Every structure is written in structure tokens, then in C-alpha cells.
Amino acid sequence: MAENTDVYKLLIVDDEAPLLQILSDAFTSEGFMVRTAADGEEGLAQALDWHPDLILLDIVMPKMDGMTMLHKLRATEEGKKIAVILLTNLSDSTKVYDALANGAFDFLVKANWSIKDIVREVKSKLQPQKAA
Amino acid sequence: MAETTELENYKKHIRDRIAAVSPVFAKASVGDFSGDLSEILEPEDDLTELFVGTQLLLESIRETIADLEATVAALREANEKIATEEARVESILNSLGDGLLGVDKDCRINYVNRPAIEMLGDKALTLWQDISSVFLLEDEATGKILSGDQHPIVFSVRGGKQMTANLASKEKYYLHAGRDRVRIAFTVTPIKKGEETIGGTVIFRDITGESNLDRAKSELVEVASHQLRTPLSTVKWYADALISPVAQLTADRQLNYLKKIYQANERMIHLVNDLLAASNLEIGTVSLVPELIDVSKVLEDTLPDLAEQMIEKKLTIEKKIDPNLSTAVIDPTAMRTIMQNLLSNAVRYSLEGQQIQVELKNQDNSVLLMIRDGGIGIPKQFHNRVFTRLFRATNARSAAPDGSGLGLYITKAMVERSGGQVWFESDENQGATFYVTIPKGE
Numbered sequence: 059m060a061e062n063t064d065v066y067k068l069l070i071v072d073d074e075a076p077l078l079q080i081l082s083d084a085f086t087s088e089g090f091m092v093r094t095a096a097d098g099e100e101g102l103a104q105a106l107d108w109h110p111d112l113i114l115l116d117i118v119m120p121k122m123d124g125m126t127m128l129h130k131l132r133a134t135e136e137g138k139k140i141a142v143i144l145l146t147n148l149s150d151s152t153k154v155y156d157a158l159a160n161g162a163f164d165f166l167v168k169a170n171w172s173i174k175d176i177v178r179e180v181k182s183k184l185q186p187q188k189a190a
Numbered sequence: 191m192a193e194t195t196e197l198e199n200y201k202k203h204i205r206d207r208i209a210a211v212s213p214v215f216a217k218a219s220v221g222d223f224s225g226d227l228s229e230i231l232e233p234e235d236d237l238t239e240l241f242v243g244t245q246l247l248l249e250s251i252r253e254t255i256a257d258l259e260a261t262v263a264a265l266r267e268a269n270e271k272i273a274t275e276e277a278r279v280e281s282i283l284n285s286l287g288d289g290l291l292g293v294d295k296d297c298r299i300n301y302v303n304r305p306a307i308e309m310l311g312d313k314a315l316t317l318w319q320d321i322s323s324v325f326l327l328e329d330e331a332t333g334k335i336l337s338g339d340q341h342p343i344v345f346s347v348r349g350g351k352q353m354t355a356n357l358a359s360k361e362k363y364y365l366h367a368g369r370d371r372v373r374i375a376f377t378v379t380p381i382k383k384g385e386e387t388i389g390g391t392v393i394f395r396d397i398t399g400e401s402n403l404d405r406a407k408s409e410l411v412e413v414a415s416h417q418l419r420t421p422l423s424t425v426k427w428y429a430d431a432l433i434s435p436v437a438q439l440t441a442d443r444q445l446n447y448l449k450k451i452y453q454a455n456e457r458m459i460h461l462v463n464d465l466l467a468a469s470n471l472e473i474g475t476v477s478l479v480p481e482l483i484d485v486s487k488v489l490e491d492t493l494p495d496l497a498e499q500m501i502e503k504k505l506t507i508e509k510k511i512d513p514n515l516s517t518a519v520i521d522p523t524a525m526r527t528i529m530q531n532l533l534s535n536a537v538r539y540s541l542e543g544q545q546i547q548v549e550l551k552n553q554d555n556s557v558l559l560m561i562r563d564g565g566i567g568i569p570k571q572f573h574n575r576v577f578t579r580l581f582r583a584t585n586a587r588s589a590a591p592d593g594s595g596l597g598l599y600i601t602k603a604m605v606e607r608s609g610g611q612v613w614f615e616s617d618e619n620q621g622a623t624f625y626v627t628i629p630k631g632e
Contacts, residue, residue: 074424076428076450077420080450087436168420172427173430
């Protein structure tokens with residue numbers, strides 16, 4: 059079968075509960091295994107414990123922000139290779155470029171992307187050989 | 191013998207003639223040229239020509255004097271006019287809000303008006319100093335005090351070109367005067383005589399106020415757009431999920447999604463209202479009209495708005511209203527805003543199942559409103575920033591990400607403009623008690 063039947067593990071880290079919920083619902087419907095975290099501290103713990111295939115990471119969060127979490131993640135063996143897509147708002151652009159230097163895979167601006175686009179983006183990052 | 195007598199007679203005749211005319215010469219020697227020789231021109235003799243010549247001379251002198259006096263009078267009048275005009279110009283220049291400096295072609299100061307002296311200090315009073323040693327200008331980009339050709343005034347005068355720097359300019363200039371460092375706007379204009387630059391004028395003013403207002407507005411816009419993005423994304427994604435769901439959604443889930451959209455929208459409404467209120471306060475377009483207000487009624491009218499949130503968090507409210515409560519004197523909208531802000535904060539930062547206490551007490555000159563909650567409280571290190579614009583404590587941000595940071599800023603402004611006072615007591619995790627005094631009528 060040409061179809062890839064792997065179930066991917068997705069960690070979503072965002073401090074806004076409604077956004078966390080809708081993304082979680084959408085990706086669950088798409089057949090992903092989803093875990094969520096509401097701040098960088100929780101996100102880092104989950105990432106190191108659960109080893110997700112990809113992380114959707116918000117930047118502005120209390121306790122530990124996305125930038126710091128990414129930095130700490132990349133400093134670990136397991137964390138080096140996890141794909142990370144940053145969720146951001148335009149006003150964070152300087153932070154975004156720093157994060158890209160830190161090995162984030164990509165970034166997207168929340169207000170400009172539809173759920174379908176995000177799902178497509180995540181899938182393409184996880185299955186680069188599959189036709190879009 | 192006859193000869194001697196003739197000679198004697200002639201000598202006497204001459205002497206008589208000279209004696210007749212000497213008063214005129216005596217007067218002339220002291221500057222009085224009014225003498226008249228016409229009476230003694232006759233009879234004609236050897237002296238007549240001399241006397242006629244003298245007469246003409248005296249006339250000519252008199253005419254010349256008259257001309258000179260007329261000229262002097264005219265000059266005096268002209269000088270008076272100039273002096274009056276100079277005094278007028280001087281008073282205009284000194285009543286300008288802006289500082290004015292004049293320089294010669296070598297950039298040495300040859301004029302300062304009073305506002306300039308006030309801004310630059312007494313050292314500006316010494317004329318003929320090089321302008322770059324009195325008008326100490328820092329370019330924000332380099333942080334250095336400019337000198338020589340780098341000094342905009344010197345550059346402008348030497349180059350014969352006008353230059354302006356103001357709030358809109360990319361370059362920011364700071365004037366160093368004594369211990370002050372103020373941002374200024376200025377215009378340098380060379381004074382030209384034909385093609386040659388013979389000096390320059392500098393007009394300048396302190397734009398600290400404008401600069402702060404400008405920055406405050408940009409900050410407000412930046413924060414607004416940042417805070418709006420989350421509810422905008424929420425509405426977008428939930429609506430998207432309802433319109434074209436990946437899999438069929440249950441009716442429960444659909445309702446839940448619609449509620450999320452509604453709440454996000456409410457958040458945006460509150461945010462925009464807060465921003466407008468804060469903006470109006472900043473710009474000064476708020477006009478408060480005090481009326482006789484029953485504060486307990488305002489309390490009752492505000493509670494229903496919070497009912498849903500209170501039910502969700504299982505909060506109760508205890509009201510203690512002084513039976514002798516007088517009417518307060520305050521603008522009704524201001525009172526509503528104050529009540530709403532403080533009550534919604536109490537609800538927002540309470541923990542589940544807690545009680546909120548509201549008390550209204552009658553005091554001598556005011557009504558005291560007290561609102562107490564037992565929730566997350568305000569840590570001591572943030573106490574001095576609580577009422578500042580856009581400030582939110584970190585624990586507040588974690589507990590309730592959807593605050594604007596403007597509520598207490600607006601509340602304080604409203605209270606103080608209405609003649610009251612607001613203060614609080616709080617500790618982290620020990621809840622918070624807010625007190626407001628509202629003035630009473632008579």
C-alpha cells in the first residue's frame with residue numbers, strides 16, 4: 059500500500075486554551091496522537107518524556123517561553139532531532155529569526171493560516187517523500 | 191592839518207561802522223546767526239561790500255542750520271520708530287514658545303532670546319561664543335555630542351542650506367543643558383545676502399512631551415494588535431472547523447465551538463473598549479459630567495454581567511451596604527466603568543468556590559467602596575506598577591491570559607478625575623482588597 063499508515067505523535071504547546079483545543083481536535087480527527095502543554099516548562103517535560111515526532115510551538119507563553127524551551131530542547135540528545143514548527147504572531151518576528159537559527163524547522167503566523175493549511179504543513183514535514 | 195582831520199574822520203567813521211556791526215559778530219561767535227546787517231548797509235562805503243558779503247554769509251548759515259535741524263528731527267523720529275520696532279520685535283522674540291539663536295557667518299552666537307537662555311542656561315548669555323560649545327547636541331544614533339561640521343547648525347550655515355529636525359525625523363537629537371538631556375525639534379536657516387551666507391538663525395523647542403505621546407500611541411497600537419491576534423485566530427479556526435469539519439461534529443461539540451467564537455468576540459469587544467477608553471484618557475477627550483448617583487444601584491446593575499462567569503467558577507458574593515448611604519457625586523459612566531473593572535477583576539482572579547465581598551460605607555465627605563477577593567493576589571514586587579498602563583503581573587497573565595492591562599489604569603484615572611482616591615492591599619495568593627472613595631454632594 060502506497061499510503062503511509064504510521065500514526066504520528068504530535069505535541070502542541072500554546073498558552074491559549076481555546077487554540078490548544080481546536081488544534082488538538084483537528085489533528086486527532088486527522089489520525090494523529092496528540093498531547094498538549096500550556097507553557098514551555100510543561101512542553102519541555104512532555105517532549106523529553108514522550109518523544110513526539112513533531113512539535114507545534116507557540117512563542118509567547120508564561121513560565122517558560124517557546125524560544126527558551128526550544129533552546130533547552132536542542133541541548134539534549136533526544137531533543138536535537140524533533141521537528142519543530144513555531145506558531146507565532148507577526149510582532150514576534152525578531153524572536154522568530156533567532157529561533158530559526160536555533161533549529162526550528164519552520165514557522166507560521168497563526169492569524170494567516172487555516173487549520174487545513176497547518177495540517178497539510180505538518181503532514182508534509184513528516185512525510186516529505188509523499189506527494190502533497 | 192586838513193589831511194590829519196580827514197584821516198581822523200575816516201578812522202572814526204570806520205570805527206563807528208565796525209562798532210555797529212560787532213554785536214552781530216559777537217552773536218555769531220556764540221552760534222547765534224540771527225543778526226541782521228540790513229540797517230547798516232547804507233550809506234555805501236568801502237565796507238559795504240564786506241557787510242553785504244557777511245549778510246549773505248549769515249543768511250546762508252541760517253538756512254543750512256535750518257536744514258540740518260530738519261534733518262536731525264527727521265532722523266530722531268526715524269530712530270524712535272526703529273527703537274519702538276526693535277522693542278516690539280524683541281518682545282515678540284522673547285514671547286515665542288521656542289528658543290531662538292542668531293549666529294554670524296563663523297557660527298558665533300550674536301543673539302539669544304529669553305526662552306533660549308532658559309533652555310540653554312546662563313552660559314548662553316555670553317555672546318560671540320562658538321555655537322557648538324553652547325548648543326550641545328547629541329545625535330541619538332551615535333550617542334556622541336556633535337562638533338565642527340558634524341554640528342547641524344554649523345553644517346547648515348557653512349553650506350548655506352536650511353535644515354529641520356522634528357518628531358517625524360529619523361534622526362533624534364538631544365540637547366544637553368546642565369543636567370538635562372531633552373529631545374528637541376529645530377530648524378536652522380542661513381541668512382543670505384545675495385549668494386553669500388552672512389549668518390544663521392536657529393529656532394528650537396523641547397519635544398519631550400510630544401515624543402512621549404507619540405511613543406505611547408505606538409505602544410498602544412502594538413499591544414492592541416498583539417492582543418487581538420489570539421481572539422482573531424480563535425474565531426478563524428473555530429468557524430473554519432464548523433464550516434468545513436474534518437469529521438462530522440456532534441451537536442455538543444458544535445455548540446462548544448460556537449461558544450468559543452462568542453467568547454473570543456466578547457474578548458475583542460472588551461479589548462477595543464478598553465483601548466478606546468485609555469486612548470481618550472491619554473488624548474484628553476474624556477469629559478466627565480458629575481451627577482447624583484446611588485452607588486448601590488450601580489453595583490446591582492453591574493452584577494448580572496458577571497453572573498455567567500461567577501456560576502462557572504462557583505463564586506458567591508456577600509454585600510454589605512450601609513443603611514445611611516448617601517448619594518455620591520460622579521459621572522455615571524465613570525462609576526459604571528470603575529465598578530465593572532474592579533468587580534470583573536475580583537471574579538477573574540478568584541479561585542473556584544471562593545467568596546467576593548463588596549462593602550459600601552458612608553463617610554464624612556465620601557462614599558467608600560470596598561471590593562475583596564481571596565484569589566491569586568498581587569505579589570509585593572508588582573505593587574508599584576499595578577495602576578500603570580498595559581501592566582499585568584506574571585501570575586495574573588498565567589491565570590487569565592485575556593486581560594488588557596488597561597483596566598486598573600482606566601479605573602484610577604476615572605476615580606481621580608472624579609475627585610476620589612483608589613488604593614489596595616494584597617499579597618500573592620492572599621487575594622486583594624480594593625478601596626475607592628467617591629465624593630459626596632455637599
